[in-house]
Amino acid sequence: MASIKTISKILIIIPAYNEAGCIEKVVDNLEKNYPQYDYVVINDGSTDDTRKICARRGYNFMDLPVNTGLSGAIKSGMRYANYYGYDYVLQLDGDGQHDPKYIEDMITEMERTGCDIVIGSRFKTKRKPVNSRMIGSQLLTYAIMITTGGKYIGDVTSGMRLFNKRMIKRFGYDINYSPEPDTLAYLLNCGVKIEEVQVEMHERIAGTSYLDFKNSIWYMMKMFFSIFIFQWVRKREKGDKK
Known part of the structure; x- marks a missing residue:
């Protein structure tokens, strides 16, 4: 019987904004240890040397002229995947936190x-640690459970996600779709099936997260508003649950 890797086309998309300190280690690891997977770096209008590094090293990359944010970078990658006929897209952060060794487990689960x-989840079989960031994550998990009839997603903020062909088209071309927890709630209420696979994540190789204390508070407010209120007025595609 043929393995999954020989019967399916898989594209890894790597959104990268100012990841000059990380991107070489991330891509070199893929090229050396996981050559069975195609990849594309989405340089999201970086102001550091991310683009220069990708060009100098001969990486496969798309160069967005301005910073579009994570949603815009993912959308660009999904359109690339749809154009070239990929069956699956794996979102892999450019900061080195996600380990490609779990990709096969995620494909097998799908x-x-x-x-x-x-979703590559840190908390599928392990409990969340008690700190401010994980408390926020747990609150989002509960918010999704409340608004989806009890459907549980343990790691709502994980950026390591595998999408099938149907989701490639939706995330690529529908304005309602972004890689955030509120979209997971919306998708669950549309009848989309979401599963999790236990993974381990590394510490960021270089740089810093944009979610400092101030931005984290604002982020949580936006997510709660969207999960509890906005998702109910978002347009649902034909055939989705009402």
């Missing part, structure tokens, strides 16, 4: 369950 999205 094939086994027939789900639309698989």
